Amino acid sequence: MSEQRVAETGRPRHRRRKKALAVGVPLALTAAGTLAYGTVFGLGAQENASAATTAAPAWATATADGFASVNALGQNGTYGGRDGKTVTVKTLADLEKYATASEPYVIVVAATINMNPVGKEIKVASDKTIVGSGTSGHIVGGGFFLGQGVHNVIIRNLTIRDAYQGVWNDKDHDFDAIQMDGAHHVWIDHNDLRHMADGLIDVRKDSTYVTVSWNKLSDDNKAFGIGWTTNVVTDITIHHNWIRETEQRNPSTDNAAHAHLYNNFLEDVAGTTIKSSYGNYSRGKTKMVLENSYFQGVNNPVIKDSTATIVQKGNTFVGTTGRNESGGSAFDPKAYYSYTLDKTADVPSLLKSGAGPRSTIGTSTTTATTKAAAATTLTVAQDGSGQYRTVQAAVNAVPANNPSRVVISVKPGTYREVVKVPANKPHVTIQGAGASRKDTVIVYGNAAGMQKPDGSGTYGTPGSATVSVQSDDSQLRNLTVTNDFDEAKHQDIANQAVALLTQADKIVLDGVIVNGDQDTLELETAAKDKLGRVYIANSYITGNVDFIFGRATVVVDKSVITLKKRWNGTSAGYVTAPSTPANRKGILINRSAINGDVTAASFFLGRNWHPGGDTTVDPQTTVRNTTLSAAIKSTPWSDMGGFSWKDDRFAEYQNTGAGAGAASTNRPHLTAAQAADQEVADWLGDWTPSAS
Template sequence: MALTAAGALAYGSDLGLLGAGAQQRAAAATAAAPAWATAVADGFASVDSQGQNGTYGGRDGQVVTVRTQAELEKYATATEPYVIVVAAAINMNPVGKEIKVRSDKTIVGSGTSGHIVGGGFFLGSGVHNVIIRNLTIRDTYQSVWNDKEHDFDAIQMDGAHHVWIDHNDLRHMADGLIDVRKDSTNVTVSWNKLSDDNKAFGIGWTDNVVTDITIHHNWIRETEQRNPSTDNAAHAHLYNNFLEDVAGTDIKSSYGNYSRGKTAMVLENSYFQGMNNPVIKDATATLVQRGNVFSGTSGRNESGGAAFDPKAYYSYALDAASNVPSLLKAGAGPRSSIGASAVSVKAATTLTVAKDGSGQYSTVQAAVNAVPANNASRIVIAVKPGTYRETVKVPANKPHVTIQGTGGSRKDTVIVYNNAAGTPKPDGSGTYGTGGSATVAVEADDFQARNLTFSNDFDEKANQNLSGHQAVALRTAADKVFLDGVIVDGDQDTLLLDTAAKERLGRVYVVNSYVMGNVDFIFGRATAVVDRSVITLKKRWDGSSGGYVTAPSTAANRKGILIANSAVGGDVSASSFYLGRPWHAGGDATLDPQTTVRNTTLSAAVKSTPWTDMSGFSWKDDRFAEYRNTGAGSGSASTDRPQLTDAQAAAQEVADWLGDWTPAAS
């Protein structure tokens, strides 16, 4: 399981899971528009027809940023072209509200901070040249699974043309996620994640055979029907999609891709996992299959007829079907490279580190020392491949520092040391203590790290006489810490997510990364997110299995540790690890520790009662919960295994943890 999840994480790449820094409220950008604001569609949305030359949205208009429903409606319904950046979670009122978008608009989320909650978008007859990108649209569900009373879709179009729906996360709606209806045409749907819904994606609702649609690189997961259902489409080109029905869940697929009526469908290099009736067609439809992979599927798998040649309309390149699951798990949905600030940013200063003398500095700490105190702009410390055996401290008066490995893999650049809590200091002034044992300590705000490994290789077996085996690989005690594509490796107390002081906010976002350990190895009082990452459970020094993933010490009225969209597993015994326990540091009863684990795959190593007490404090008095986890280690709700309700989960998203901060690679 861990290896499968790991396959979705490309070494050293920016897979775009969160976006740019906070943006100004509803104000026109004065700088030149960035590339994402002028992006154009591919597929059938790129084909000239009906007087429209391709799909480019609002690129000819102003770039504006919105944070409220009123602001979004103002610009989306205007007659002028706009690029509208959604930089907050907007709760729609009333629930089910669909904003009627007019032509020549780009509506784009700023990283993953752009959420439309409890509503969606409607594109009516004649509306054209619209781009909807990089948004999370969610939660109009009205407690009826096959809901025929509430038509609360994420995106619905009736008679629209030239529409591009790209890199969105669409889920948990009433009725469907996407409806392309009533002769809508020249539509491309790409790189989206569609999940947790009865009806994913419907196309048709007319006897006319008009619709031209391209559907590529979408992850359709845990949806029952319309995956998609394509009725009377003149040309439907589906390629490199991943349809997944996860075993052991309540949601069961009725069918996958469906070619209905007089549809002509070409289906290429897609991957079907666990789907029932993965590909079906009517007797009146045509369906050509090429290069698809079917794993654990059952029921109907059909094709027939000549269909059409997509390359007669536009050019495209196919990914290998075998690579589609890992490709889409890593890349579908919102990206940090989309929705970034339109305001020009001063180029970062770069300092190079190389062990062989080919850089400006031979140690990482020497480069940190060279950063001027109270620097006002980004400084990148580019570290060439090698193993750097040293301790590193980024002090509080050196913000805006990025430490980045320059190798092809995060394994190529390693910063490692072997201090433990009980290790005596060389000057005889005592031992290091847990926090002081860190190989790398970050005390400066707006710190980033990517494409490298932080490690503590303290040898517990060889130091059994030492009191204090906690050995931290990375300690953060700052706000706005962004760890993207890293490995944090240790045993006990691997990753200490702290704050500068109990009363200070300290937010940390860990994404596309690996965290490894065995005892309390993700711990501390920070408001921290571990997202789309692999958490690897390790055996202890004596070869035994057993431990605790998290030990939060969250202050009251703060958010603690959120593990989301990740995988937990390792080469350890079944039912040997707890997900967490409450750390009341120093016996402080005022603390209110919190860990939430959601939408994460749990291996059999996780105990069926995944939370436990610590130092006399009961986990039941604090905040520990799960939501929609899967895998052999997941379980249903009980008094020993709290599960969030849908309403509670809606307030425990990644964006809720990070607030007004949207991490962006820099």
């Protein structure tokens, strides 16, 4: 990028926030590594007026199996709110209104709902079904609480995530996804529960007649615990759950009268920082039956107290170590309910494809059919097992002016290619198909000063990008994009080397890693007078000089920004270089972490880029509610190209960490009133990023 600019005076002040835009996005700090993705705010509740006159879809009348189906305590099975109205909610206020109501409801969650404050647990009343609409129902930063006597509750098809507060074995924040204290007849089914501050599921204080089925539980210290009482009354069924990368309580079952566990997949992935302490644990006077479950890489896969019993049948253990115990007599689950076992060998593939939220649950038959007809998926695999061997070939196959979303599913591997999604191919999602964002890598090594192969000149900064997205409403998910240009070997040419370039509006980067050195992530618009909004979440961005830059309106939310040393081993650089047009929003770094293995006080948060000396631009970066490492300078903003940063828009708000500092003339902080006008909703305006 050019560093030429001349002085410019006059700049827009903080505009009044349009209150109709959004429900409050939680501002509480989540520490380094706390990641999230999806919709940021909702638009309200809408009752289904035709519910009484049209046939309800199967998911709205579904009933539980296992112990939750047993007739006991005055409750004949678990059917939730099927006898009440169906309502659709998109805000925290509406979700809480219907979940706590005394009458039955089927509550369809059709957006990402952020809990405010972080850690909030909605107190669910009896006779409720809370169900995600397809894969779009996300609860972020909190969960649900079912208190004494609450009964007949179904929680299905939701993603509940990201209340993590930066301490792995957290004793101070009891932020669970779902907690029960004395509840009965509860069915937890087809959810994705992850990255919470304490446990994912707590079944406590004599809660009973509970079934937990077809859920994904992952990325947490504790999966779920059962019991914590001297009374031996809890009856619980746990089947077809994929419990992955959780350290303990997988589950821990304390003083349960009857615990039936079958067809679960417990997986500890090799080479990660999360190490399982134990798998299934029968504690106290628990009687446990454990059948046809599959244990992969788990330490101490099955353990028991001397007073507890475990009867094992048909389980498989691969790469496990430590204790694997059984003993005593338990019970016959078929004396309480009927069930069918799947083959143990089929469990991993069955759960990888079937656990977690389903697109067919929580949506009307018409909607589901329409989406199925409209959606297109193209597969890419280097080994020829997909439709295409390169990502660009799949992009080329997307028809011009496609009216609906096309998902390009890229199987794990390293794809050394340049990928460009042109402007006439909107609604494209490029998504890694692996379990981790590290599994699918798109990499190339062009730089601004390199000559093009056709002899038409050098690439220039935008032309160096490994991946370029020029089409509106497009997305990158669950993959890594890298520019691996070797600066040390090529100091003779301009060494700006872009990994990812966006030049469009309504772009989502979700769960990605973007790797580079100088100019890693270029965020532009189709033209200077065009709006270009980008929402980045659950992601990692690495670089050293101006590595988040451009004129787009950008939110970097709940992500990790990693600072790198220069090619010669020195530490010096700038995180952002906005070139924001006047009267537009620039770069917002929100609820994230900025760190890296670099020298203390060696990096600026940003500098003001006026391309070609353009005096009409008004660069803006706001860094708020973010953890700053000691690498950040005490005077964190810098001039560029002869323009004073103080004439542009640079500010902080409620940052923490060794690199944070008090307000001064050289370190401006927003007031509370100004901060209210610089939230995620202010940046995104009338756009609600999609969770899929």
